[in-house]
Amino acid sequence: MKPHLAELLGxxxxxxxxxxxxxxxxxxxxxxxxxxxxAHGDFACNIAMPLAKAAGVQPRALAERIVAALPxxxxxxxxxxxxxxxxxxxxxxxxxxxxITQVLAQGAAYGRSDRGQGRAVQLEFVSANPTGPLHVGHGxxxxxxxxxxxxxxAVGFQVHREYYVNDAGRQMDILATSIWLRYLExxxxxxxxxANGYRGDYIWDIAATLHRANGDALxxxxxxxxxxxxxxxxxxxxxxxxxxxxxxxxxxxxxxxTGYRQALDTGLEAIxxxxxxxxxxFGVHYDEWFSERSLIDDGAVERAIGxxxxxxxxxxxxxxxxxxxxxxxxxxxxxxxxxxxxHTYFASDIxxxxxxxxxxxxxxxxxxxxxxxxxVPRVKAALGAMGHDPEQxxxxxxxxxxxxxxxxxxxxxxxxxxxVTLRELRREVGNDAARFFYVLRKCEQHMDxxxxxxxxxxxxxxxxxxxxxxxxxxxxxxxxxxxxxxHDPENGERQLSLLVESHEQELMATLARYPEVVEAAALNxxxxxxxxxxxxxxxxxHTYYNAHTFIADTAEQRDARLNLITAVRQVIASGLGLMxxxxxxxx
RNA sequence: GCGCCCGUAGCUCAGUUGGAUAGAGUGUUGGCCUCCGAAGCCAAAGGUCAGAGGUUCGAAUCCUCUCGGGCGCGCCA
Numbered sequence: 009m010k011p012h013l014a015e016l017l018g019x020x021x022x023x024x025x026x027x028x029x030x031x032x033x034x035x036x037x038x039x040x041x042x043x044x045x046x047a048h049g050d051f052a053c054n055i056a057m058p059l060a061k062a063a064g065v066q067p068r069a070l071a072e073r074i075v076a077a078l079p080x081x082x083x084x085x086x087x088x089x090x091x092x093x094x095x096x097x098x099x100x101x102x103x104x105x106x107x108i109t110q111v112l113a114q115g116a117a118y119g120r121s122d123r124g125q126g127r128a129v130q131l132e133f134v135s136a137n138p139t140g141p142l143h144v145g146h147g148x149x150x151x152x153x154x155x156x157x158x159x160x161x162a163v164g165f166q167v168h169r170e171y172y173v174n175d176a177g178r179q180m181d182i183l184a185t186s187i188w189l190r191y192l193e194x195x196x197x198x199x200x201x202x203a204n205g206y207r208g209d210y211i212w213d214i215a216a217t218l219h220r221a222n223g224d225a226l227x228x229x230x231x232x233x234x235x236x237x238x239x240x241x242x243x244x245x246x247x248x249x250x251x252x253x254x255x256x257x258x259x260x261x262x263x264x265x266t267g268y269r270q271a272l273d274t275g276l277e278a279i280x281x282x283x284x285x286x287x288x289x290f291g292v293h294y295d296e297w298f299s300e301r302s303l304i305d306d307g308a309v310e311r312a313i314g315x316x317x318x319x320x321x322x323x324x325x326x327x328x329x330x331x332x333x334x335x336x337x338x339x340x341x342x343x344x345x346x347x348x349x350x351h352t353y354f355a356s357d358i359x360x361x362x363x364x365x366x367x368x369x370x371x372x373x374x375x376x377x378x379x380x381x382x383x384v385p386r387v388k389a390a391l392g393a394m395g396h397d398p399e400q401x402x403x404x405x406x407x408x409x410x411x412x413x414x415x416x417x418x419x420x421x422x423x424x425x426x427x428v429t430l431r432e433l434r435r436e437v438g439n440d441a442a443r444f445f446y447v448l449r450k451c452e453q454h455m456d457x458x459x460x461x462x463x464x465x466x467x468x469x470x471x472x473x474x475x476x477x478x479x480x481x482x483x484x485x486x487x488x489x490x491x492x493x494x495h496d497p498e499n500g501e502r503q504l505s506l507l508v509e510s511h512e513q514e515l516m517a518t519l520a521r522y523p524e525v526v527e528a529a530a531l532n533x534x535x536x537x538x539x540x541x542x543x544x545x546x547x548x549x550h551t552y553y554n555a556h557t558f559i560a561d562t563a564e565q566r567d568a569r570l571n572l573i574t575a576v577r578q579v580i581a582s583g584l585g586l587m588x589x590x591x592x593x594x595x
Numbered sequence: 596g597c598g599c600c601c602g603u604a605g606c607u608c609a610g611u612u613g614g615a616u617a618g619a620g621u622g623u624u625g626g627c628c629u630c631c632g633a634a635g636c637c638a639a640a641g642g643u644c645a646g647a648g649g650u651u652c653g654a655a656u657c658c659u660c661u662c663g664g665g666c667g668c669g670c671c672a
Contacts, residue, residue, distance in 0.1 A: 041611060041614080042611070043615085044614095044615075044616090044617095044618090045615075045616080047615095048615070052614085052615085054613095054614065057614085057652075057653090060652095061651095061652080067652075090615080091614085091615055091653095092614085092615085092652055092653075093652085094614080094615075137672070174672070177671090177672065178671065178672065179671085179672055249671085326670080327670085328670050329670095330670095339597085339598070339668080340668090342670095343669090343670045344670095345670085346670040347670055348670080350670090352669095352670070352671085352672090353671075353672050354672095357672095377666095378599085378600070378665085378666065378667090379666055379667065380666095380667085381598090381599050381600075381666070381667065382598075382599075382666085382667045382668060383667090384599090385598095405599085405600075407600075407601085407665080407666085408665090408666085410665090448607095448608080448609095449607090449608065449609090450608095450609085452600060452601080453600090453601075453608080454600085454601065454664090454665065454666095455607095455608095456606095456607065456608095458607085468620090468621075468634090470620070472634055473620090473634075473635090475634090476632085476634050476635075477635095479632080479634095480631085480632060480635085483631075483632055484631050484632090485631095486631090487631045487632090488631080491631090521611095524611085525611090528611070532612085536608095536609080537609090537611085540608095540609060540610095540619080543619080543620080544619085547619090550635055550636065551635095551636065551637090553631080553632095553635075553636080554627085554633095554635065554636040554637080555636080555637095557630075557631065558631060559631050594632090595632095595634075
């Protein structure tokens with residue numbers, strides 16, 4: 009409907025230009041919006057105001073000339089000029105009734121488009137370090153990313169969903185060492201567990217797996233393990249970083265590369281497998297799990313550094329190799345190769361993004377936790393230095409969900425093992441409620457997540473309101489069958505003109521908005537718009553339900569109304585589907 | 596100290612990218628099941644859009660400053 013009106017307006021403006029009433033130079037995009045008040049019609053256009061300003065004429069006078077030049081349309085009942093120069097469109101009933109025909113004909117395809125024209129988008133999200141189970145903070149990125157991916161696909165982009173597995177680097181060493189120390193405890197050694205180790209219960213489970221596979225083969229006396237190590241935190245002159253690094257080095261030397269790798273890989277497999285199952289159960293699917301280690305083995309890091317060097321954007325200082333990122337908008341330069349010869353995490357991240365572009369994606373979307381926001385300029389700087397357009401990368405920052413329990417804020421840390429897992433949350437509130445709840449707010453908004461509320465009063469969750477509308481419609485059709493009646497959609501199609509009640513008009517207008525909502529939610533990267541829309545649609549339906557009887561006495565009325573609610577059921581099912589939420593037939 | 600995000604009803608949040616009289620949910624109060632599912636509907640009350648300037652036909656939205664909150668500022672990841 010909106011494109012149709014925009015077309016009419018475009019023709020009117022073009023006609024004024026052709027007749028010389030309006031100069032050619034003025035280019036103002038035509039914007040149409042839904043009105044807030046019925047008195048203003050169905051759609052309003054403000055084009056006359058900016059155009060009049062540029063042309064130096066009265067807005068209302070110009071609006072009148074535009075209206076006079078509008079081509080006739082069977083969908084437009086009336087056009088009015090109001091206020092400072094708004095052009096208000098009042099649609100015919102037929103215009104909205106036609107939406108039902110469209111929804112029923114297109115089915116699940118209604119609301120989809122080819123706006124993206126098959127362009128390849130790479131969407132990376134969650135990418136939590138495989139050092140522990142996902143917690144509720146990761147859940148928000150997962151739900152957000154999965155829904156955005158579905159939305160982009162719905163409007164015609166080809167989406168590649170990817171999880172970047174940080175399976176190299178110091179965090180993995182800390183993990184391997186933590187596992188090994190717990191393993192030693194299982195062997196009967198007395199171990200002073202380091203302050204900087206991973207303390208979660210899952211480490212014990214992995215250590216047990218390691219022990220089952222190896223018996224005591226990896227055992228070394230505690231005295232040998234802890235001999236001559238720098239003091240840990242809390243001890244006089246202690247440093248938890250130095251302590252853990254020394255323990256890692258000790259683990260490597262005592263176990264040898266084979267034994268050490270065994271501890272590390274046992275942990276990696278267990279944790280990554282757990283994360284994959286967790287996300288899969290949450291309805292979050294990936295096309296690729298991309299390994300950081302493979303990137304390094306592939307030589308991509310060396311290649312990336314080589315490209316920066318070739319571009320003359322590297323220099324040495326203090327024994328380290330620096331990237332001149334400040335020349336590309338970062339606030340200062342960054343180290344890519346440390347004094348000890350090891351590349352930084354930033355270096356492999358440069359390589360990773362370079363590699364993404366080498367794979368041929370036109371557009372990269374990263375979803376990061378908002379605590380990484382300071383990292384955006386340097387990654388873009390690297391892309392710029394390598395000759396890419398930094399605009400190809402779009403980083404969406406998802407604010408962390410602040411958890412409350414008993415009215416108190418929860419402190420969470422993977423290292424300490426004190427956190428609420430995503431799995432725990434899913435079990436308590438259900439996947440549907442969790443998916444919907446996470447996406448209900450726009451991502452840059454801080455989110456208060458009250459666990460008590462989510463768990464104890466999960467019926468208050470808006471997802472049930474939407475699902476209930478769907479289940480109610482299904483129930484109407486069950487009732488119909490029990491009464492020995494049947495729905496004749498073809499007859500309903502012929503009787504759509506009977507749908508003249510205000511609630512029906514309201515409902516049809518909302519249905520007509522669905523394609524616009526999907527497109528806006530996808531292009532603005534704002535899945536919450538879809539969640540709010542579905543709530544509105546459900547509200548319109550529930551209101552209609554209370555005001556009128558669908559299983560009406562006459563077949564004409566009945567079939568027409570059943571066509572309408574069939575269309576509502578379709579749109580609710582489609583919308584919930586995009587959000588990864590089920591549309592139950594009863595509940 | 597510098598940078599990014601945020602501040603809208605008692606609480607949790609929308610606000611169609613600068614439009615007309617700022618909206619939902621929840622909570623409070625009062626109504627609606629002999630009738631397709633009451634996990635629902637209707638109504639009322641609730642606002643200095645943090646504050647002050649500025650830009651213009653027009654500002655919750657854009658600019659500046661102030662106040663308040665979150666996060667970041669490593670040869671960690």
